[in-house]
Amino acid sequence: EKGTYPHFMLKEIDEQPFVIRKIIQEYQDENDQIKLDPDVREAMKACDRIYIIAAGTSYHAGLLGKQFIEKMAQIPVEVHVASEFSYNMPLLSEKPLFVFISQSGETADSRSVLVQTKELGHPALTLTNVPGSTLSREADYTLHLHAGPEIAVASTKAYTAQMAVLAILAVDTAHAKGVDLDFDPMQELGIVANAMEALTDQKEELESLTRDYLSTTRNCFFIGRSIDHYVGVEGALKLKEISYIQAEGFAGGELKHGTIALIEDGTPVIALATQKNVSPSIRGNVQEVEARGANSLTISMKGIEEEDDEFVIPHVHELLTPLASVIPLQLIAYYAALHRDCDVDKPRNLAKSVTVE
Numbered sequence: 001e002k003g004t005y006p007h008f009m010l011k012e013i014d015e016q017p018f019v020i021r022k023i024i025q026e027y028q029d030e031n032d033q034i035k036l037d038p039d040v041r042e043a044m045k046a047c048d049r050i051y052i053i054a055a056g057t058s059y060h061a062g063l064l065g066k067q068f069i070e071k072m073a074q075i076p077v078e079v080h081v082a083s084e085f086s087y088n089m090p091l092l093s094e095k096p097l098f099v100f101i102s103q104s105g106e107t108a109d110s111r112s113v114l115v116q117t118k119e120l121g122h123p124a125l126t127l128t129n130v131p132g133s134t135l136s137r138e139a140d141y142t143l144h145l146h147a148g149p150e151i152a153v154a155s156t157k158a159y160t161a162q163m164a165v166l167a168i169l170a171v172d173t174a175h176a177k178g179v180d181l182d183f184d185p186m187q188e189l190g191i192v193a194n195a196m197e198a199l200t201d202q203k204e205e206l207e208s209l210t211r212d213y214l215s216t217t218r219n220c221f222f223i224g225r226s227i228d229h230y231v232g233v234e235g236a237l238k239l240k241e242i243s244y245i246q247a248e249g250f251a252g253g254e255l256k257h258g259t260i261a262l263i264e265d266g267t268p269v270i271a272l273a274t275q276k277n278v279s280p281s282i283r284g285n286v287q288e289v290e291a292r293g294a295n296s297l298t299i300s301m302k303g304i305e306e307e308d309d310e311f312v313i314p315h316v317h318e319l320l321t322p323l324a325s326v327i328p329l330q331l332i333a334y335y336a337a338l339h340r341d342c343d344v345d346k347p348r349n350l351a352k353s354v355t356v357e
């Protein structure tokens with residue numbers, strides 16, 4: 001039930017800090033150590049390469065999961081869009097582990113890859129919000145996202161839950177492999193949950209930014225570099241699917257290779273700048289689009305913010321910024337859809353779970 005909320009999407013956006021705290025609780029034992037199915041730990045340790053398979057928003061979580069796993073657990077990871085995998089089946093490593101990420105656990109494109117990889121005899125792990133779903137039953141192992149039912153078609157809390165569980169999995173694997181890490185995932189995720197709470201309290205500010213930037217536009221661009229790029233792609237998907245504004249997310253460095261041709265007077269460009277090492281370059285991109293008339297909105301992070309930034313998220317660990325920086329993007333998409341009288345929870349032409357290939 002949505003209670004006092006006008007839409008499930010808004011309720012689910014607000015639930016995110018609680019979902020993260022629930023995940024911390026579920027994945028921690030009484031000695032504050034990571035609690036994880038020992039078989040999953042073994043499978044992670046035994047593989048020589050991970051193939052993440054997913055669609056849509058879950059694919060975007062996978063792109064960040066690759067960063068977590070490669071940086072912390074030091075296992076190479078490939079991320080594939082499920083519907084493309086069979087046509088472009090990569091040369092597999094000797095000991096692959098397939099990781100399926102799916103909120104519903106019912107996505108047909110992902111399932112068809114699972115059927116195919118099982119036939120080849122490869123182990124599979126599913127991260128899903130629905131234990132007992134097809135992808136969960138048919139894989140060897142399951143990790144539960146604990147996000148609670150997600151009703152709005154646009155995925156919000158499942159995305160942040162997927163990233164939280166992927167981060168825990170990455171750290172657990174690092175520990176199992178004896179990699180030296182100076183990163184306490186539960187503590188860092190606790191900080192993220194607090195940041196999320198502060199961000200969901202900034203609805204009025206975000207609604208007004210949405211009015212300023214998106215009220216009449218037909219398109220919108222999201223730019224970012226490194227980890228921010230992947231969050232931008234998710235922000236673009238959220239915006240297009242519920243407000244029908246044509247939106248595209250791409251790497252800041254790619255601007256000059258084509259997309260900058262589309263920038264004209266008043267074109268909204270949302271720039272993410274939460275990563276210290278790329279902050280000067282993305283800010284350079286903002287100047288380039290501004291010089292061509294763009295209306296730029298910079299979302300940065302406390303600690304590396306600059307005076308003119310339109311929105312600043314609280315400080316969280318650099319690797320976990322997507323869990324916080326996506327919240328303003330979700331809320332901007334929500335208000336853009338609301339202001340255009342769109343059906344927020346049930347956008348046209350879309351279904352909550354896509355059970356056909």
Ligand code: F6R
Binds near residue numbers: 055056059110155
């Ligand atoms: C976007 C969205 C979709 C799903 C995609 C995969 O907001 O909801 O892109 O993420 O259809 O669905 P699952 O995660 O259920 O496999």
